[in-house]
Amino acid sequence: MNQSIPVNQMSSISKSSCQHCSLSNLCLPLALDSNDMNRLDEVVNRDRIFNRGEQVFTQSTPFRSCFAVKSGAIKTSVITESGDEQITGFFMPGELVGLDSMSDDIHASTAKALERTSVCEIPVEQLEQLAHTLPGLQHHMFHLMSQEIRNSHQLSVLLSKNTAEERIAALLLSLSSRFQRRKLSPTHFNLPMARNDIANFLGLAVETVSRVFTRFQNQGLIRARGRDIELVDLEALQTMALGNAQP
Amino acid sequence: MNQSIPVNQMSSISKSSCQHCSLSNLCLPLALDSNDMNRLDEVVNRDRIFNRGEQVFTQSTPFRSCFAVKSGAIKTSVITESGDEQITGFFMPGELVGLDSMSDDIHASTAKALERTSVCEIPVEQLEQLAHTLPGLQHHMFHLMSQEIRNSHQLSVLLSKNTAEERIAALLLSLSSRFQRRKLSPTHFNLPMARNDIANFLGLAVETVSRVFTRFQNQGLIRARGRDIELVDLEALQTMALGNAQP
DNA sequence: TCGTGTGATTGATATGAGTCAATCGATCCG
DNA sequence: CGGATCGATTGACTCATATCAATCACACGA
Numbered sequence: 126m127n128q129s130i131p132v133n134q135m136s137s138i139s140k141s142s143c144q145h146c147s148l149s150n151l152c153l154p155l156a157l158d159s160n161d162m163n164r165l166d167e168v169v170n171r172d173r174i175f176n177r178g179e180q181v182f183t184q185s186t187p188f189r190s191c192f193a194v195k196s197g198a199i200k201t202s203v204i205t206e207s208g209d210e211q212i213t214g215f216f217m218p219g220e221l222v223g224l225d226s227m228s229d230d231i232h233a234s235t236a237k238a239l240e241r242t243s244v245c246e247i248p249v250e251q252l253e254q255l256a257h258t259l260p261g262l263q264h265h266m267f268h269l270m271s272q273e274i275r276n277s278h279q280l281s282v283l284l285s286k287n288t289a290e291e292r293i294a295a296l297l298l299s300l301s302s303r304f305q306r307r308k309l310s311p312t313h314f315n316l317p318m319a320r321n322d323i324a325n326f327l328g329l330a331v332e333t334v335s336r337v338f339t340r341f342q343n344q345g346l347i348r349a350r351g352r353d354i355e356l357v358d359l360e361a362l363q364t365m366a367l368g369n370a371q372p
Numbered sequence: 373m374n375q376s377i378p379v380n381q382m383s384s385i386s387k388s389s390c391q392h393c394s395l396s397n398l399c400l401p402l403a404l405d406s407n408d409m410n411r412l413d414e415v416v417n418r419d420r421i422f423n424r425g426e427q428v429f430t431q432s433t434p435f436r437s438c439f440a441v442k443s444g445a446i447k448t449s450v451i452t453e454s455g456d457e458q459i460t461g462f463f464m465p466g467e468l469v470g471l472d473s474m475s476d477d478i479h480a481s482t483a484k485a486l487e488r489t490s491v492c493e494i495p496v497e498q499l500e501q502l503a504h505t506l507p508g509l510q511h512h513m514f515h516l517m518s519q520e521i522r523n524s525h526q527l528s529v530l531l532s533k534n535t536a537e538e539r540i541a542a543l544l545l546s547l548s549s550r551f552q553r554r555k556l557s558p559t560h561f562n563l564p565m566a567r568n569d570i571a572n573f574l575g576l577a578v579e580t581v582s583r584v585f586t587r588f589q590n591q592g593l594i595r596a597r598g599r600d601i602e603l604v605d606l607e608a609l610q611t612m613a614l615g616n617a618q619p
Numbered sequence: 620t621c622g623t624g625t626g627a628t629t630g631a632t633a634t635g636a637g638t639c640a641a642t643c644g645a646t647c648c649g
Numbered sequence: 650c651g652g653a654t655c656g657a658t659t660g661a662c663t664c665a666t667a668t669c670a671a672t673c674a675c676a677c678g679a
Contacts, residue, residue: 203525207615211529225522228515233522253514257507264500268475270517275472275480277524278450282458284531285575289666320627328532330667335628351627351675368454536636567657577637582658598645598657 141171151219151306152193153247156265164255165262169193170246175238182223184235190246191223197242198317201225201234202325212326214276215239215318217303224273227266228253239317284328287368292327293337294366297347301356312359316352388418398466398553399440400494403512411502412509416440417493422485429470431482437493438470444489445564448472448481449572459573461523462486462565464550471520474513475500486564531575534615539574540584541613544594548603559606563599 143154143162154162172195175181181192184204192199199216213234216222226233227249256263283292305311316323320338324331341347346362348355356362390401390409401409419442422428428439431451439446446463460481463469473480474496503510530539552558563570567585571578588594593609595602603609 203529205529205533205615209533211525211533213525213528225518225525227518228511229518233518234525253507253511257504257510260500260504263504263510264475266514267500267517270514270521271472271474271476271480273521274517274524277521277528278458278460278472278481280528281460281524281531281575282450282452284528286452286456286458325532328528331627332629332668333666336666339628368452578657579638579659580636583636586658 142166143169146195148193148195148219148307153221153262153265156261157259158261161259161261164259168248168251168255170248173244173246175242175244177238177240177242179238181236181238181242181244182232184232186232188223188226188229188232188249190248191221191227191252192236192244192246193221194218195243195245198239199236199242199244200239200318200322200326201236203234210325212322213280214273215300215322215326217300217317218307221269224270227270239322280326289327289329289333289337290340291366291368292329293323293334293341294346294362296323296327297354297356298359298362298366301359312356314354316354319352389413390416393442395440395442395466395554400468400509400512403508404506405508408506408508411506415495415498415502417495420491420493422489422491424485424487424489426485428483428485428489428491429479431479433479435470435473435476435479435496437495438468438474438499439483439491439493440468441465442490442492445486446483446489446491447486447565447569447573448483450481457572459569460527461520462547462569462573464547464564465554467550468516471517474517486569527573536574536576536580536584537587538613538615539576540570540581540588541593541609543570543574544601544603545606545609545613548606559603561601563601566599 143149143152143157143166144159146152146154149155149162153165157165170190173192175197181199182188182190194216196218198218199222200212201214201216201222202210202212204210213225214222216236222236222244223232252266256266283295287295300314300316301311304314318326320334321331323329324334327334338347338349342349344361346356346358346365348357390396390399390404390413391406393399393401396402396409400412404412417437420439422444428446429435429437441463443465445465446469447459448461448463448469449457449459451457460472463483469483469491470479499513503513530542534542547561547563548558551561565573567578567581570576571581574581585594585596589596591608593603593605593612595604
């Protein structure tokens with residue numbers, strides 16, 4: 126159990142340990158001290174690679190693992206009985222995918238790589254066991270899951286209360302702050318997803334998304350060339366995202 | 373630790389133990405054997421009563437406890453920065469409220485009693501500790517939270533993909549199945565919430581809700597007099613709720 | 620180099636649900 | 650009992666966004 130690796134050998138595995146992962150301050154290790162991190166290291170199945178469009182897991186198949194995004198991006202979606210897809214989330218590096226099926230036996234959603242993506246696979250059975258041993262990890266898991274609930278509630282608010290413009294402003298700002306957390310530019314980035322995905326996620330038609338993008342561009346709020354996005358007027362976007370505030 | 377109560381004394385406390393709660397097969401005890409249930413009993417703050425309209429907890433106040441609904445009903449909602457309310461869920465007896473704030477320090481939502489409601493208060497600190505000791509409870513908590521995520525995703529689907537009629541049909545059926553779980557009539561019940569709440573929850577105007585109710589009534593799908601609802605044609609409602617299935 | 624396909628944009632039109640406004644019904648209370 | 654209040658219903662009109670349809674633009678393989 127305490128088979129930790131001597132320090133002087135660590136550099137050789139730096140790429141494949143939570144300790145040295147550049148995302149350790151965003152991901153699960155966030156909750157652990159270095160001793161406990163080794164325990165986590167032992168159960169993580171590192172560096173699984175998926176190409177754009179490949180499924181990481183599929184709705185209604187047995188649920189065995191959660192996945193932490195290391196690089197790239199993932200979308201999750203549920204397929205309704207009537208056959209249409211609703212994207213339920215976008216996941217960026219450092220974020221944990223699959224929590225909507227925790228302690229269930231089948232996946233409640235499908236996860237698909239939006240671009241070439243590497244993930245760490247964390248078998249649930251061992252994750253639960255570990256969480257049982259390490260109170261900090263259990264606490265963190267609860268935290269992540271409740272955050273996921275709040276995110277989803279936030280989406281519900283967007284969908285039921287906000288206009289197309291407000292929804293898109295909100296999405297752009299959400300992405301922005303997530304890039305910022307990773308020390309990347311919060312104002313200039315590449316959208317990992319297609320217009321279609323944005324539309325689906327926000328409950329809009331693709332055409333509407335397109336129109337809003339050009340409108341934003343004309344108003345000088347953003348500069349967009351395909352997936353290359355520059356947020357020019359953050360302030361204005363923030364006001365926009367807040368919606369029709371009537372005092 | 374093993375201070376279980378002799379069997380012959382149990383009846384005297386039947387009203388205030390998880391063991392003898394009629395909801396034990398729906399609620400947290402579901403995950404526990406009778407020994408462990410006593411541990412839970414010790415930390416639960418039983419029989420807190422709230423009158424209609426009273427807040428069980430309030431958004432942005434310190435988060436200390438989750439609440440299990442014993443009787444009555446609760447709605448949870450988030451208030452956006454722009455000041456409007458979005459109801460995020462209705463909670464019926466046997467259901468756990470407050471999971472969206474687990475392991476956070478402030479409440480992410482407000483919970484309000486829809487009618488005279490009694491709840492069991494479960495302090496989170498002790499709940500986490502207990503979950504740490506009892507793997508079954510931890511597992512169940514993960515399960516409940518992931519279920520909450522799925523519910524919220526389901527709501528997102530409704531809000532972004534379905535018409536007013538489909539949303540209302542879906543809500544009625546959801547309530548129906550929850551009454552059924554409690555061995556109550558799945559076809560004849562009293563709505564715990566006002567039209568206004570339904571509208572808010574489903575992202576509709578009150579007027580629309582009203583119109584759909586009367587339309588359903590005219591089509592012979594339901595019989596409604598105020599909050600008294602009878603589901604006359606379950607089949608048709610189910611087809612309706614599935615939405616525009618195009619084969 | 621040229622199709623060919625996929626995703627994005629733009630325009631014209633239709634519609635589901637929101638908004639505004641009036642009425643109704645029930646409950647409450649002086 | 651009669652006025653007041655609150656929730657629910659119904660009607661008339663409006664509007665944001667979907668839908669339908671065409672074009673555009675870029676990437677890719679032959």
